[in-house]
Amino acid sequence: MRALLWIGLIVLLLGIASFFVAVPQKHEEGVRIGGASIGVQATTHDKLPPWVGGLLVGGGIVMMVAGGAARR
Numbered sequence: 001m002r003a004l005l006w007i008g009l010i011v012l013l014l015g016i017a018s019f020f021v022a023v024p025q026k027h028e029e030g031v032r033i034g035g036a037s038i039g040v041q042a043t044t045h046d047k048l049p050p051w052v053g054g055l056l057v058g059g060g061i062v063m064m065v066a067g068g069a070a071r072r
């Protein structure tokens with residue numbers, strides 16, 4: 001179960017990074033009339049909600065403990 005330990009570590013690091021790194025999101029709005037279209041594309045950088053980061057951190061810790069306990 002050594003793989004579970006490493007996967008847990010990766011999930012834990014992703015959870016910690018989610019508190020600091022913003023995720024880019026593209027939004028496209030427009031109107032299409034016949035063959036012509038008019039649109040606006042906007043990009044925003046939003047952080048993930050804190051509960052997602054907490055869930056990733058908690059899940060990573062649980063997986064690391066389970067992977068470490070299975071090794072013994």
